[in-house]
Amino acid sequence: MEIRYTAIPAPRLEAMRDAGKDEFGNKWQLRVAEGWEPLRCCLRKAAVDEDIALICYAPWDSPSPWMEAGPVFVHYEACSGYPATTEYPELFRHNKAILNPFDHTGARAYDHITFLDREDDHEAALTEVLSQPEVAFVHVRSRKAGCFHFLAE
Ligand SMILES: [Zn+2]
Structure with a gap:
């Protein structure tokens, strides 16, 4: 069995950056990383002083009663994502x-x-x-x- 591992899709993040807010209306706001923050755009840890944002994200792309939304860190600007989609992060x-x-x-x-x-x-x-x-x-x-x-x- 081959498992596919997917981070937050880049097009959704791009739409949020363009809109200046996440999908729940929170401002896309610059934060400076302390260096421990797990980034859900590329599935790695932020480096000290990296530009990041804290957003609310729900990993569904259509309405669902099971939907759960919560806070996640992502890169403030577009990043390379998580290309190793067959490797456990x-x-x-x-x-x-x-x-x-x-x-x-x-x-x-x-x-x-x-x-x-x-x-x-x-x-x-x-x-x-x-x-x-x-x-x-x-x-x-x-x-x-x-x-x-x-x-x-
Ligand atoms: Zn990233």
Whole structure:
């Protein structure tokens, strides 16, 4: 099974930058990174003094009752994104995470929600969840902050 890992799509970020606000109306505002912020546009950690923005993001592109929106850091300007779409993002391999799975109708697949600790094999756990026939895709989130990391299909 090949898993595809997707960061926030560049065209959506571009539309937000052009509009000067995120999809929830929050101003696209420049922040200077302290160097710990996980960036959801390219799935790496911000460098000290890098130009970033804190936005509200919901990883759905059409209305859904399951929609969850939350704060994420992204680059203030356009970046190269996450091109290694078949590789588990290194940045999120050893954190406390939740695998939030959805079925083919877009409803949450409650039976396969999985909580991961730092020492767990995140990639193996994700492969296991995605191999369930009823699971269509998974949102990987932070267990601590609840915020969205990336999409896995
Ligand atoms: Zn970026």
